[in-house]
Amino acid sequence: MTPRAVLIGPPGAGKSTIGRRLANALELELLDTDVEIERRVGRTIPEIFAAEGEEYFREVEEQVVAEALESHAGIVSLGGGAILSDRTRSRLAGHTVVYLEISVAEGLKRTGTNTGRPLLTGGDPKARYQALMRRRRPLYRQVASIKVRTDARSPSRVVQQLVKKL
Numbered sequence: 001m002t003p004r005a006v007l008i009g010p011p012g013a014g015k016s017t018i019g020r021r022l023a024n025a026l027e028l029e030l031l032d033t034d035v036e037i038e039r040r041v042g043r044t045i046p047e048i049f050a051a052e053g054e055e056y057f058r059e060v061e062e063q064v065v066a067e068a069l070e071s072h073a074g075i076v077s078l079g080g081g082a083i084l085s086d087r088t089r090s091r092l093a094g095h096t097v098v099y100l101e102i103s104v105a106e107g108l109k110r111t112g113t114n115t116g117r118p119l120l121t122g123g124d125p126k127a128r129y130q131a132l133m134r135r136r137r138p139l140y141r142q143v144a145s146i147k148v149r150t151d152a153r154s155p156s157r158v159v160q161q162l163v164k165k166l
Ligand code: S3P
Pocket: 009, 010, 011, 012, 015, 034, 045, 078, 079, 080, 081, 082, 116, 117, 118, 119
């Protein structure tokens, strides 16, 4: 079994919202790897980062993503940093990978008040988001087979477009 589509992109790009709506539109199940990690570890993501650190989170994430790619036939939504793993990027080859693109300004606006994202919490959020995108943009592009901007159109329009392409 292989996912119909795997959604990637930075925090705020709309992976959860679009994932949910796309899965509904295609009558498929959504597997959100962040939710699966929380279920498996029995803690929220901020708790995992605080108690065990990012490295541990990334190990669990890599495992959860590998299993999702092998066994989930619906839509898979990955956490924004999942593509940092070389092994995950290799595993994504051959899958339908949708990169939800967003500008730094809009991404920041959407994540600005959200405290549930440890990597964007504290310090200067703009500098953090920019640094994150400098490192990740090439990686998102490298693994993407479909790219769609999510800042200029509504989630329903994005979903309509994706349904046509998938
Ligand atoms: C992360 C993004 C989060 C979550 C974790 C780490 C990241 O998911 O996996 O906080 O490294 O960008 P979202 O992209 O759904 O916010």
